[in-house]
Amino acid sequence: MTSRQGPLVAVIMGSKSDWETMRQADEILGQFEIPHECRVLSAHRTPAETAQYVDQAESRGIEVIIAAAGGAAHLAGVCAAHTLLPVLGVPMESASLKGLDSLLSTVQMPGGIPVGTLAIGPAGARNAALLAVAILANSRPALRDKLRQFRKAQRDKVLRETLP
């Protein structure tokens, strides 16, 4: 999604194969009309570029960073080490350990450098975007209203479900 003003949320992921999952975050942010950008940046294969990107995020006007990675998932932690912005981590579902490795290496951060971690896989991607919206909404009343409508629609959808 290209944004007219600078992006408010950065969505970065360690590998292009994570896009299949992270497009869920992109869709939610688009639905809320949040200016954002999505990038592939690896904590391990492009450490300098990742550090530089994250170091500059604050001055570019970004307010939340969403970082997704799998396996020994260091991306969110590396982001958090390089910025004062809130960082949200999404553990990818990994091939062998089904995301338990991604989850533990994203959430078990040492005291001092927080990463707010969401669920493994698509639900986590979706929720990272929604948590970013909630954070932005703290100082944007119109956005909070949209969030209220989103929640109401979601509730109504459940209430309309019928079983065979």
Add this chain to the structure above:
Amino acid sequence: MTSRQGPLVAVIMGSKSDWETMRQADEILGQFEIPHECRVLSAHRTPAETAQYVDQAESRGIEVIIAAAGGAAHLAGVCAAHTLLPVLGVPMESASLKGLDSLLSTVQMPGGIPVGTLAIGPAGARNAALLAVAILANSRPALRDKLRQFRKAQRDKVLRETLP
């Protein structure tokens, strides 16, 4: 900690025994002079009071809710279900499964209702407070400066460490 203006952060926990861990969050918030309040509220033993407290949080001016619980740790999820505010979850270290149960029941939220989850135990308590500070700092430049100094002090402390 009593606060002169209304609290910006609510720290709630499922049991008084969680205080030993959650005082770490209280201390960090105090150190940053963030008006906040700490309460014992149980998703299971006081569901109505918990729902009511969380329902009113937004209108009381609270901007972030930190919820800590152990075992089948539903508190953060229940909070998230009742508010549009960002909710951060801290999994307590449980007696038998060492917090793995607390972690999974806090972090694995379904798409639609996010909880930003921190590490199990004291590091998570500390980091929930720091993430709340980062969220508040998005619209409070002076707070971001304090956070920058905190990070710098933390960095300098590591760099001064000497080994025998």
Add this chain to the structure above:
Amino acid sequence: MTSRQGPLVAVIMGSKSDWETMRQADEILGQFEIPHECRVLSAHRTPAETAQYVDQAESRGIEVIIAAAGGAAHLAGVCAAHTLLPVLGVPMESASLKGLDSLLSTVQMPGGIPVGTLAIGPAGARNAALLAVAILANSRPALRDKLRQFRKAQRDKVLRETLP
């Protein structure tokens, strides 16, 4: 299944996608001719409606609540917090952690608010219904006789199995 008298068992599930598993409970209850109703109600997306539904269950004559959910599976615990009726929990097999998250967040309830938890997935759905039958049978001798016949048929089926 529509019931002529009011339902004795409520089967609720967090998402319509759980029906594929929970129809096993529906079938068992139907087989025993237990009046019951099946509903989609989410602890997180419809918290008020869930609380209201559970609050009224006792006065509607319901005697057992079966609650099924996956991931951070709070539904059974939330039900148990709102009723004095016996609550049985069925952990859904989740996408990434294969139901370990669902199991731990259903079974590891704190002292005071019990959830009787069954196995992950279809076997658990089936067994939740059978345990509900056993509970109802305590004060309904005819139902216990049916249960005795069910068990006998099940035993005979095993004894008739032949291997190639």
Add this chain to the structure above:
Amino acid sequence: MTSRQGPLVAVIMGSKSDWETMRQADEILGQFEIPHECRVLSAHRTPAETAQYVDQAESRGIEVIIAAAGGAAHLAGVCAAHTLLPVLGVPMESASLKGLDSLLSTVQMPGGIPVGTLAIGPAGARNAALLAVAILANSRPALRDKLRQFRKAQRDKVLRETLP
């Protein structure tokens, strides 16, 4: 606890060392004045006596069986195989795997023979007794009133908690 009328609840455990945990169930049942009996019976070391005890439970007027065991915890499953009564299982916290083995071998019962499983350790012991009370209360209104008072007292205790 000796009971004037025949026991309504049987609490059995695989080893005398489980008593330290299971006295929590005994205390709750005593508090609710439920006639009950506590016995050591092992699925593995006294299989015939266990089968005989459980086979006779229904005719002795017992309405709920609580079975506690650790490690390869077969006691609850073996009870369930021998009775039509509702069986509740309490996984003991085991020495090496901290009760994960006890939990899985109690809860993962195959379709057809249900065990309603509670949390690992003392919280589970306590909750097994409370779930037994809820089951008995279905046909005993006075007991349900006591349960309502118990829950209220428990709620009030949480609400009275103060933090330093």
Add this chain to the structure above:
Amino acid sequence: MTSRQGPLVAVIMGSKSDWETMRQADEILGQFEIPHECRVLSAHRTPAETAQYVDQAESRGIEVIIAAAGGAAHLAGVCAAHTLLPVLGVPMESASLKGLDSLLSTVQMPGGIPVGTLAIGPAGARNAALLAVAILANSRPALRDKLRQFRKAQRDKVLRETLP
């Protein structure tokens, strides 16, 4: 396999669906020309028949019992409780927890009642038969020679493997 003399090894399994795995044991025993019989017997659905079968095994001349089950896999433990013969357990690969539940509920037997446990799934089925052969071979030199040849053939097969 029907055996001319009475069977030396009993292979029992909790469900007919385990046969797909346990035929590996049947094949190995057939290959070594060990008289044996394979039966479906459930610890939970046919407890009396299982106990009776195992109680009589010793007097029928059986020397080793192989028991296979999944989930809360109590079959091997229940066998061991009813016989002085060596009992070998094979944990089935279960649907949700991939056999971790079967493994722990088979291997973690309390002191006093041993079950010699093999690997989860087909490798375990095969190895249970080979361990039974090794046990029988202690007093049958001709069988030990066959086992020696089997091992040699197995070794030679590995040594002949070529990679592309």
Add this chain to the structure above:
Amino acid sequence: MTSRQGPLVAVIMGSKSDWETMRQADEILGQFEIPHECRVLSAHRTPAETAQYVDQAESRGIEVIIAAAGGAAHLAGVCAAHTLLPVLGVPMESASLKGLDSLLSTVQMPGGIPVGTLAIGPAGARNAALLAVAILANSRPALRDKLRQFRKAQRDKVLRETLP
């Protein structure tokens, strides 16, 4: 324990620190008056001596090998690779992973080379000895009688247990 005739059971362990656990096996074998020997031999630190010891076991008249190790516990598997005798494995309770590593690396043997694995820690040590007794008893009726008395005494002990 020195034995007048050659040993029938070899108890080997990877480290002297395992003796605290394995003395349970030694005591059981002593109680049954089984000639046996206990040795420290490491799969990793003394591979040649271990291989040689195991290679010679059969010709020395040994009938069962019990091997205990912790962590990446290869000892039982290495023994099994070098002998046709039945090999029983005892996983030690390890410092960090509490024996889960020891268990998986002992029990998950590939098809072709079986290790009959017992429980983690002291119960496993005790049961390895009892399973060895059961194996030896197949061709020693007097030993089976002793085992019958042992089981009876064990059963009677449970039946005599009284609760406060």
Add this chain to the structure above:
Amino acid sequence: MTSRQGPLVAVIMGSKSDWETMRQADEILGQFEIPHECRVLSAHRTPAETAQYVDQAESRGIEVIIAAAGGAAHLAGVCAAHTLLPVLGVPMESASLKGLDSLLSTVQMPGGIPVGTLAIGPAGARNAALLAVAILANSRPALRDKLRQFRKAQRDKVLRETLP
């Protein structure tokens, strides 16, 4: 790959079925033009040949051994016991436990006999080869230059990734 000079790296695997994964190591070593050889050798089925192969590796000029195995994966540890050369272990993704067993039985080596362990499955195979290259490059500047180019190409590939 046949090599003109003697091999510098030995890639051994416990079963031919591991080749599907380990060809990734073969490809990387080929890409760096490292003389190497790939062999099937089993710790359990061909212990003598494995020991002999590893014992001779040093005198044949091999500098790094890569060993891959699954389940109770003893191959890397057995190699390490027989050589002073650096041994790298690759845990195979196993059928039931998804490689957790392979990982723990490769990495949890006791003090004194190290195995440098890589990730489960293909990523680990690839990385074992790359770590072998890094080790060889310590005394081969031209190889380090190739490694630098490899890393640069890898980085550039990430930077060129575009999202839809």
Add this chain to the structure above:
Amino acid sequence: MTSRQGPLVAVIMGSKSDWETMRQADEILGQFEIPHECRVLSAHRTPAETAQYVDQAESRGIEVIIAAAGGAAHLAGVCAAHTLLPVLGVPMESASLKGLDSLLSTVQMPGGIPVGTLAIGPAGARNAALLAVAILANSRPALRDKLRQFRKAQRDKVLRETLP
């Protein structure tokens, strides 16, 4: 340990509290008279200094980097991202998850950036140093002789062990 020539091995750890474990690596390297240095450097709290230190390691003559960290243990991965040198990772035993988090976040590196991972805790610290020695010994025959003597002494120590 100060070294007269420049260090060949760098031992870095994320926190001073890791020293209690990592002194085992220091002692082994000292025993082999390998010039080395030990430093506290955090991937999260001092990311720039860590990157700079690792970037310069190769030009300073360092040949192996040993990195130790706990929880979401990113230090070894971050080192590997910044150097072509072989990086060995030591997972610290963490408070709540006992090092499983540290292990998975160290070992499960994505293809392209290898970390050779050792066991959790002191055994891993010791073995990281021994693996570094083995790597250095590839081009230093005298060091390989020392390693041979170390192994021999270790073997002799096991062979001298006596049991009570």
